Amino acid sequence: MNFWIIQGLNGLAFGSLLFILASGFSLIFGLMRIVNLSHGAYFMLGAYVGLSAIEAGVNFWIAILIGGGAICILGGVLERFILRRLTGQPLAQVLVTLGIAFIIADTCVWIWTGDPRPVPMPSELTGAFRISHLAFPIYRLFVIGVAFALAATLWFLLERSRLGAMIRAGVDDLPMARAMGIRTSLLFTVVFCLGSALAGAGGVLAGPILSVYPGLDTDMLPLALVVVILGGVGSLLGAFIGSLIIGFIYSYGQALFPDLAYVILFLPMVLVLTLRPTGLFGRQAI
Amino acid sequence: MRFSAFNALPRLLVFAALLAMPWLVTSDYYVNIASQIVIAAILALSLNLLIGFGGMISLGHAAYLGVAAYLTIYLTAHAGFGHLTGAVIAIGATTVLAMLFGYLALRASGLGFLMITLALGQILWGVAYRWASLTGGDNGLGGLKRPHPFGLDLNDPIIFYYFVLFFLAIAVWCIARFIQSGLGQSLQGTRDQPRRMRALGYNVWLIQWLSFVFSGFWGAVAGLLYAYYHQFVSPQTLHLTTSAETLLMVIAGGTGTLLGPVVGAALVVILKNVVSAYITRWLILLGVIFVAIVLFMPEGLVPGARRALRALRGSSRTDTVAEASSIAKDGA
Amino acid sequence: MATPILEVTGLYRYFGGLPAVRDVTMRVPAGERRLLLGPNGAGKTTFFNLIAGDYPPSQGEIRIFGQNVTRKSANQRTQLGMARTYQIITLFPKNTLLHNVVISLVGLRDIRFNPWSDLRRQAALWDEARATLALVGLEHLADRTVSETSYGERRRLEIAMALAQKPKLLLLDEPLAGLSADERQDVQRLLQSIPRDVTIVMIEHDMDVALAFADVITVMQHGQVVVEGSRADVVADPKTREVYLGH
Numbered sequence: 001m002n003f004w005i006i007q008g009l010n011g012l013a014f015g016s017l018l019f020i021l022a023s024g025f026s027l028i029f030g031l032m033r034i035v036n037l038s039h040g041a042y043f044m045l046g047a048y049v050g051l052s053a054i055e056a057g058v059n060f061w062i063a064i065l066i067g068g069g070a071i072c073i074l075g076g077v078l079e080r081f082i083l084r085r086l087t088g089q090p091l092a093q094v095l096v097t098l099g100i101a102f103i104i105a106d107t108c109v110w111i112w113t114g115d116p117r118p119v120p121m122p123s124e125l126t127g128a129f130r131i132s133h134l135a136f137p138i139y140r141l142f143v144i145g146v147a148f149a150l151a152a153t154l155w156f157l158l159e160r161s162r163l164g165a166m167i168r169a170g171v172d173d174l175p176m177a178r179a180m181g182i183r184t185s186l187l188f189t190v191v192f193c194l195g196s197a198l199a200g201a202g203g204v205l206a207g208p209i210l211s212v213y214p215g216l217d218t219d220m221l222p223l224a225l226v227v228v229i230l231g232g233v234g235s236l237l238g239a240f241i242g243s244l245i246i247g248f249i250y251s252y253g254q255a256l257f258p259d260l261a262y263v264i265l266f267l268p269m270v271l272v273l274t275l276r277p278t279g280l281f282g283r284q285a286i
Numbered sequence: 287m288r289f290s291a292f293n294a295l296p297r298l299l300v301f302a303a304l305l306a307m308p309w310l311v312t313s314d315y316y317v318n319i320a321s322q323i324v325i326a327a328i329l330a331l332s333l334n335l336l337i338g339f340g341g342m343i344s345l346g347h348a349a350y351l352g353v354a355a356y357l358t359i360y361l362t363a364h365a366g367f368g369h370l371t372g373a374v375i376a377i378g379a380t381t382v383l384a385m386l387f388g389y390l391a392l393r394a395s396g397l398g399f400l401m402i403t404l405a406l407g408q409i410l411w412g413v414a415y416r417w418a419s420l421t422g423g424d425n426g427l428g429g430l431k432r433p434h435p436f437g438l439d440l441n442d443p444i445i446f447y448y449f450v451l452f453f454l455a456i457a458v459w460c461i462a463r464f465i466q467s468g469l470g471q472s473l474q475g476t477r478d479q480p481r482r483m484r485a486l487g488y489n490v491w492l493i494q495w496l497s498f499v500f501s502g503f504w505g506a507v508a509g510l511l512y513a514y515y516h517q518f519v520s521p522q523t524l525h526l527t528t529s530a531e532t533l534l535m536v537i538a539g540g541t542g543t544l545l546g547p548v549v550g551a552a553l554v555v556i557l558k559n560v561v562s563a564y565i566t567r568w569l570i571l572l573g574v575i576f577v578a579i580v581l582f583m584p585e586g587l588v589p590g591a592r593r594a595l596r597a598l599r600g601s602s603r604t605d606t607v608a609e610a611s612s613i614a615k616d617g618a
Numbered sequence: 619m620a621t622p623i624l625e626v627t628g629l630y631r632y633f634g635g636l637p638a639v640r641d642v643t644m645r646v647p648a649g650e651r652r653l654l655l656g657p658n659g660a661g662k663t664t665f666f667n668l669i670a671g672d673y674p675p676s677q678g679e680i681r682i683f684g685q686n687v688t689r690k691s692a693n694q695r696t697q698l699g700m701a702r703t704y705q706i707i708t709l710f711p712k713n714t715l716l717h718n719v720v721i722s723l724v725g726l727r728d729i730r731f732n733p734w735s736d737l738r739r740q741a742a743l744w745d746e747a748r749a750t751l752a753l754v755g756l757e758h759l760a761d762r763t764v765s766e767t768s769y770g771e772r773r774r775l776e777i778a779m780a781l782a783q784k785p786k787l788l789l790l791d792e793p794l795a796g797l798s799a800d801e802r803q804d805v806q807r808l809l810q811s812i813p814r815d816v817t818i819v820m821i822e823h824d825m826d827v828a829l830a831f832a833d834v835i836t837v838m839q840h841g842q843v844v845v846e847g848s849r850a851d852v853v854a855d856p857k858t859r860e861v862y863l864g865h
């Protein structure tokens with residue numbers, strides 16, 4: 001029984017991190033039709049930047065802002081100066097983001113070496129939360145809280161704000177949105193920066209749980225892809241549910257069949273692609 | 287009847303160069319690099335079937351290379367199978383995997399196809415990495431002895447080179463036939479006008495799936511030879527970077543040409559070996575090349591060179607293949 | 619009464635909540651020349667796309683040659699003996715005209731799944747393609763690539779690709795659009811020469827052409843059938859006037 005609860009919470013925590021990563025990826029893909037294969041690298045780079053900030057004596061919360069901010073700027077620059085030049089050429093855009101992912105990954109090895117580096121936990125959140133004989137790290141509960149808060153914020157942003165209305169219009173029908181006078185150029189940059197910032201900040205937040213290591217990028221990227229395939233293109237709810245499903249499967253799989261945890265990740269994807277190629281909450285096939 | 291995408295002359299030149307390679311280079315080291323090029327060329331040719339002729343951009347092609355290599359080594363060096371049985375099972379099972387992956391990836395098209403192939407490929411990588419009891423995990427799997435088919439000693443680099451070259455020749459022959467065949471021409475039609483093809487009575491999905499499986503089969507052949515060459519396989523073989531390198535071979539050489547992937551394979555393998563001898567930053571270079579090619583040379587080297595050649599000869603005819611398959615112009 | 623070649627019952631198709639085709643019912647008997655008229659956006663092309671199987675209807679049933687094909691894919695319907703042309707020309711621009719027609723021919727032959735035999739060596743196919751091009755007067759351009767031909771020539775190639783398949787049901791979506799007066803006459807003559815065992819449904823804006831060609835005319839507006847009947851009936855009907863002149 002305890003096992004199920006603890007692993008469930010672990011799955012929830014992992015799914016939460018995944019959601020922070022995948023929500024941005026999904027937004028960018030849904031709106032701009034850009035499959036940003038650098039997204040995993042943003043996550044890893046954000047974590048490294050945050051780690052360096054912490055090692056330089058900065059407090060954990062500021063480090064999250066620094067990690068998120070740095071990646072936000074990086075994403076904005078890449079969007080403006082490279083991806084923008086390739087508008088209307090989705091495959092060229094994908095290949096460029098793949099190239100950038102490699103450049104970032106190798107640069108990280110160069111700067112931060114190949115050893116895994118744990119990111120220290122903020123002192124406020126160390127320790128465990130106990131109910132009778134169950135103990136669960138407070139930090140993970142905190143991460144879960146952050147993801148739920150983020151989901152609520154993004155939902156509010158998308159459904160209730162002007163920016164969100166523009167994004168939704170763009171996701172539904174880009175030419176139409178343009179015809180209605182929405183400045184899609186600016187909108188793209190804003191969304192790309194937002195997604196990048198989430199990836200960067202998510203990386204720092206993940207640091208105390210996952211550590212930072214070379215390969216974190218390519219560990220996380222396919223999971224973000226799977227989440228989007230599962231949840232459906234451009235669907236926030238889909239990204240949320242998809243992240244949690246993958247989080248649970250990964251966590252229970254890891255604990256029950258450590259050899260096969262990765263294979264099991266296949267299953268929801270196989271099922272969804274077979275039975276519902278639009279994803280659980282998507283309206284169009286990917 | 288101007289089907290033809292390639293003239294015979296450059297093809298003959300490339301093959302003459304490949305045949306004469308052991309005489310052109312002096313040391314075993316270079317002969318071995320030539321073998322690597324040939325194996326990579328088979329893989330790149332098979333990927334080009336999808337990309338150049340089918341318009342399906344796969345980022346998971348390492349799957350077939352890696353799975354066939356793992357199976358070959360596992361079956362022959364660890365499970366006690368003979369070389370021939372091991373090879374047949376490895377290629378057969380990998381082709382079956384291509385059937386499954388093709389089924390899943392072709393539920394989508396364009397970018398979705400790309401995402402699914404990438405995810406499937408990386409999941410296999412994760413399996414190889416984590417399922418250590420079977421795959422040796424990060425340490426990889428070794429212990430394979432090269433076979434002695436028909437009394438040939440494949441431990442001799444030159445003999446091995448001709449052994450793999452023989453497979454490349456067969457691959458090129460089969461793929462060239464395929465491209466001009468009814469199925470191959472149908473595939474090219476589905477690349478250009480899927481909707482029209484449907485209206486003309488073609489089962490677009492089935493044509494793409496059959497081609498996907500055919501491509502996976504040749505990827506598996508490359509994996510078998512890869513296993514014989516390295517006598518070792520590790521998760522790195524299945525990694526996204528391997529798929530990306532193969533993709534680079536295809537687009538650097540020029541998609542949709544028969545010759546391009548061979549030239550691209552030579553370029554990438556040589557570059558990788560040269561660079562690795564001096565610095566350890568291959569991945570950065572790979573990334574930079576990707577960005578540079580997309581931004582500055584979207585049509586690849588071979589069509590670009592051919593166009594330049596044609597311009598020199600003063601012909602005004604544009605190269606139909608180069609136009610057909612510029613990555614940058616392909617929509618999703 | 620013989621089974622109609624095309625029978626559509628209660629057909630609907632919505633795009634994002636808006637109906638492009640609304641409750642269309644239509645029966646086209648064998649050999650008929652049926653004309654679809656209607657202003658821009660009336661839903662004519664959408665109706666064709668539904669019959670051809672580009673996308674499924676939101677509601678309703680489609681039968682061709684007496685068979686219910688509502689759930690069948692586009693390629694399956696084509697295999698039954700239906701062919702179409704596109705309002706927006708959809709060809710293989712990098713291939714020769716001859717090659718385009720060959721692709722059309724191969725679509726109905728088993729060789730489309732053959733991974734080995736060289737299509738270039740199928741002399742019979744190429745001869746047949748050449749003959750089809752001759753039919754539409756494009757034989758002299760057979761070895762040009764589509765991108766080197768004029769708009770009018772492409773329109774005729776569209777028709778050639780459909781005719782090559784020897785369909786029993788032919789859907790023509792504005793085959794005269796964008797043609798010069800001379801070209802129109804040529805194409806009209808070509809259409810007149812199609813034997814009567816082919817049933818034709820054609821969309822056309824030009825009233826004169828339409829009237830010269832059609833046995834029965836269906837007028838559509840806002841996705842619905844407004845008037846249907848013989849030439850004389852439709853011309854006389856005040857609703858036709860309304861659709862065309864407004865009010």
Ligand SMILES: Nc1ncnc2c1ncn2[C@@H]1O[C@H](COP(=O)(O)OP(=O)(O)OP(=O)(O)O)[C@@H](O)[C@H]1O
Pocket residue numbers: 633637638656657658659660661662663664665705
């Ligand atoms: N794929 C689609 N998605 C959304 N709306 C569509 C789509 N196809 C057609 N429509 C809409 O359906 C309506 C009917 O279009 P359709 O092309 O069928 O008209 P039409 O009668 O062929 O007009 P025209 O004479 O201009 O060719 C139009 O309002 C069009 O905008």
Ligand SMILES: [Mg+2]
Pocket residue numbers: 662663664705
């Ligand atoms: Mg129309």
